[in-house]
Amino acid sequence: MAGVWIFAENHTQGLELLNTGRILADKTGSRLLSFLWHDHQVAEDYLACGADEVLLLPPLEESQPLEAYIPVIVDELREGDADIFLLAATLRGKDLGARIASRLDTGLCSDCISLKLDEDNTRLEMERLVFGGAGIQKVFCSSRPQMATIPPGTFEAAVPANSRREGKIRELPSSPATAVKILEKKAKERKSANIKEARRVVCVGRGIEKEEDLAMVREFAQVLGAEIACTRPVSEEMRWLPEDLCIGLSGIEIKPDLYIGLGISGQVQHVIGIRDSKIICAVNSDENAPIFDVADYGIVGDLYDVLPRLHEELGKLL
Amino acid sequence: MPEILCCFKWLIDESYIRASSSGELDLETVDYKLSNYDRNAIEESVRLQEEYGGTVSAITVGLPDSTKGVKDALSRGPEKAYFINDDSFENLEPSQTAAILADIISSQINYDLIICGEGSSDLYAQQVGPRLAEKLGIPCISYIQKVQIEGDRIVAEKKVEDGIEVISAPMPVLLTVLPDINTPRIPGLKDTLGASKKPVINISKDDLTVSYEAKIHTNAIIAASMERNCQKFGSETEDIANLARALAKEGVIK
Numbered sequence: 001m002a003g004v005w006i007f008a009e010n011h012t013q014g015l016e017l018l019n020t021g022r023i024l025a026d027k028t029g030s031r032l033l034s035f036l037w038h039d040h041q042v043a044e045d046y047l048a049c050g051a052d053e054v055l056l057l058p059p060l061e062e063s064q065p066l067e068a069y070i071p072v073i074v075d076e077l078r079e080g081d082a083d084i085f086l087l088a089a090t091l092r093g094k095d096l097g098a099r100i101a102s103r104l105d106t107g108l109c110s111d112c113i114s115l116k117l118d119e120d121n122t123r124l125e126m127e128r129l130v131f132g133g134a135g136i137q138k139v140f141c142s143s144r145p146q147m148a149t150i151p152p153g154t155f156e157a158a159v160p161a162n163s164r165r166e167g168k169i170r171e172l173p174s175s176p177a178t179a180v181k182i183l184e185k186k187a188k189e190r191k192s193a194n195i196k197e198a199r200r201v202v203c204v205g206r207g208i209e210k211e212e213d214l215a216m217v218r219e220f221a222q223v224l225g226a227e228i229a230c231t232r233p234v235s236e237e238m239r240w241l242p243e244d245l246c247i248g249l250s251g252i253e254i255k256p257d258l259y260i261g262l263g264i265s266g267q268v269q270h271v272i273g274i275r276d277s278k279i280i281c282a283v284n285s286d287e288n289a290p291i292f293d294v295a296d297y298g299i300v301g302d303l304y305d306v307l308p309r310l311h312e313e314l315g316k317l318l
Numbered sequence: 319m320p321e322i323l324c325c326f327k328w329l330i331d332e333s334y335i336r337a338s339s340s341g342e343l344d345l346e347t348v349d350y351k352l353s354n355y356d357r358n359a360i361e362e363s364v365r366l367q368e369e370y371g372g373t374v375s376a377i378t379v380g381l382p383d384s385t386k387g388v389k390d391a392l393s394r395g396p397e398k399a400y401f402i403n404d405d406s407f408e409n410l411e412p413s414q415t416a417a418i419l420a421d422i423i424s425s426q427i428n429y430d431l432i433i434c435g436e437g438s439s440d441l442y443a444q445q446v447g448p449r450l451a452e453k454l455g456i457p458c459i460s461y462i463q464k465v466q467i468e469g470d471r472i473v474a475e476k477k478v479e480d481g482i483e484v485i486s487a488p489m490p491v492l493l494t495v496l497p498d499i500n501t502p503r504i505p506g507l508k509d510t511l512g513a514s515k516k517p518v519i520n521i522s523k524d525d526l527t528v529s530y531e532a533k534i535h536t537n538a539i540i541a542a543s544m545e546r547n548c549q550k551f552g553s554e555t556e557d558i559a560n561l562a563r564a565l566a567k568e569g570v571i572k
Binding site: 130 | 330332333335337343355411412413416436437439440441442443444445447448449451452453457458459460461473475476477478479480481482483484485486487488496497498501532533534535536537538539540541542544546547548549550551552553555557558559561562563564565566568569570571572
């Protein structure tokens with residue numbers, strides 16, 4: 001009994017994977033099964049949104065990490081002879097994915113941004129970004145299950161079917177306790193969450209000369225109703241802004257309507273985080289800066305000279 | 319006192335990559351570098367050694383001509399390096415790299431702690447660390463921002479989407495580190511010269527006892543194109559006004 005299995009950390013990611021998983025299950029003429037651990041209440045919703053079966057993972061003790069589920073998930077995938085297994089590419093999801101793939105001795109496409117079945121509806125053709133976003137790697141997996149981790153927000157969320165869908169809900173056995181313990185959980189101030197949802201983002205790079213100059217950028221951002229963000233050197237080397245606000249590879253990816261980059265050269269590691277922005281605008285004094293190749297609109301000029309006037313001109317229109 | 323092993327990869331510096339007009343990536347004129355995140359892995363290994371004593375070794379899997387990378391890694395502090403190399407070790411996928419590392423580590427190397435970068439700066443699949451831990455049958459704490467040793471346990475701050483988990487695990491442990499865990503020091507001339515004198519243990523394909531077929535196969539790597547306007551303005555006030563109007567026309571300023 002082959003089929004498509006999915007695992008997500010939260011409800012929104014779950015719905016996105018259900019949508020993709022349903023398409024794959026229909027094409028391969030197989031079933032869609034979803035693991036569920038965070039909220040057993042939504043099991044019925046999952047059935048309505050495309051799952052044929054929801055597999056309830058028993059709640060974990062406070063000190064147990066998510067990886068405690070690995071043995072149960074591995075057993076389930078083995079017994080079910082899973083053909084495809086998709087996970088949401090959260091930090092924990094990616095860790096879980098790699099470890100499950102290792103135990104099942106199979107391949108995993110990390111951070112898969114596109115997937116489709118080949119002509120025979122058997123092999124998944126997957127794409128992912130490499131070289132800091134400069135290249136797209138097209139891959140397939142020759143072993144089973146074919147695995148991929150999928151960044152949240154890559155696909156649309158599934159919506160409930162109009163007609164009632166039948167499905168099963170099954171409880172999975174609990175896992176043995178791991179030697180790895182969570183001593184404490186520290187919740188984060190929700191800075192990057194705001195950034196991820198922001199309609200406008202003003203991002204600063206190395207072109208900013210002094211920490212005090214951020215005040216001028218903050219004022220500009222405030223007028224625009226924009227969130228402020230930065231490149232890795234600004235958060236990691238200068239430590240002028242928290243690492244939560246760092247955009248790019250190993251940082252966060254944003255999808256605003258308008259991105260304005262100030263004094264940003266446009267290294268690929270940064271650009272990977274802004275590629276889904278609707279409009280990219282950049283100010284840089286070097287007319288050959290790579291940021292201009294990926295920007296819709298650019299101003300070649302000194303940031304300190306341009307910003308006050310840009311502030312004024314945009315202010316007139318708002 | 320901990321015996322620490324850090325993993326590194328010598329790879330293409332992506333800032334040299336250009337797309338050709340046909341949409342292919344030009345990988346002919348590139349330069350190579352030590353993977354960015356592995357610099358953090360090496361730095362953290364050395365930092366822990368400075369604090370707790372013990373030893374630091376480095377290990378890599380790669381092409382025989384990656385010797386420059388081995389020297390680069392050694393110039394950053396480790397006392398010796400294990401260099402598993404073969405002409406066929408080009409474009410290994412993560413499951414292969416992990417299998418090769420696990421085979422050599424389990425048969426030849428003592429360790430209490432293995433430290434990897436969170437991913438490599440070329441493929442960034444972020445799999446080798448967790449896969450290696452699985453193959454060795456040891457705990458893995460990934461994406462860590464801070465680490466300390468408490469007796470025979472590791473206590474580390476792991477980044478998750480909604481905050482931080484402080485995790486404790488008994489050694490031996492594998493850690494994957496985020497770039498914000500430290501600022502790697504830049505090797506000086508003395509470090510570079512000293513690196514040439516450090517022992518390098520060459521390990522060949524013949525020393526491997528496991529098979530490591532690829533599971534993920536690459537059909538192609540093409541240039542990622544971004545369809546953008548690429549319209550440049552000067553910095554005269556009129557230019558800036560034109561840009562502001564263009565943004566308004568796009569509907570993103572209103």
